[in-house]
Amino acid sequence: MVGLVAIGAVAAVLLVGVVVLVRRPADVRRVVRWSALAITVLVAAALTPYTVDDSGAAAAYLLGVPVVAAVLPVLAQRFGRWAVIADMVAALVIAGWGLLLGLGVGVAFLPAALLLIVGVVGAGAPRQSATT
Numbered sequence: 001m002v003g004l005v006a007i008g009a010v011a012a013v014l015l016v017g018v019v020v021l022v023r024r025p026a027d028v029r030r031v032v033r034w035s036a037l038a039i040t041v042l043v044a045a046a047l048t049p050y051t052v053d054d055s056g057a058a059a060a061y062l063l064g065v066p067v068v069a070a071v072l073p074v075l076a077q078r079f080g081r082w083a084v085i086a087d088m089v090a091a092l093v094i095a096g097w098g099l100l101l102g103l104g105v106g107v108a109f110l111p112a113a114l115l116l117i118v119g120v121v122g123a124g125a126p127r128q129s130a131t132t
Contacts, residue, residue, distance in 0.1 A: 002105055005046045009111040012039045016115060032119030033073045033087065040070035040094065040112045047105045054104070062101065066109045069093040073116065084120055091116035 016035040025031050044063040051059035069090040076086030094113035098106040 001050050002047065002108055005043055006108040006111070008046070009039055009043050009108050012042070013111040013115045017118075028122070029083065029087070029119055030077060032115055033077060033083075036090075036112045036115045036119070037070045037074050039115065040066050040109060043108045043112065047108060051105055062105060065097050066094045066112070069097070070112060070116075087116050087120045091120070 012035075016032070016039075020028055020031060044067050047063060048059065051062055055062055073083060073086040073090045077083040091113045094109050094116070098109040098113060100106060101109075
């Protein structure tokens with residue numbers, strides 16, 4: 001079950017990457033933030049029955065920490081320069097949590113963390129002009 005969800009998360013991240021490369025939205029970071037949030041929420045929703053069966057009430061924080069971390073960049077985008085810091089903090093929290101729970105449900109959250117990291121690094125690179 002976890003493997004299928006992780007493969008789905010990787011596929012979703014690749015789809016976001018293709019959409020960003022093809023469509024070239026004006027605000028790439030905004031697209032990446034919302035996509036990472038959506039992927040994280042969907043992963044948590046898909047893993048909820050499995051995690052509740054396995055861990056009981058602990059499923060609330062096992063799945064809740066990455067979701068809360070993914071919400072922070074979306075909220076922080078209203079504050080300009082703080083949004084990039086929130087992106088990195090969220091990516092580190094999700095990646096750390098994913099590695100901590102890596103033998104269980106955590107591996108499925110790693111693609112969303114990678115998406116946030118690539119969004120920060122890739123969106124900061126200057127675009128080439130189409131006229132040159």
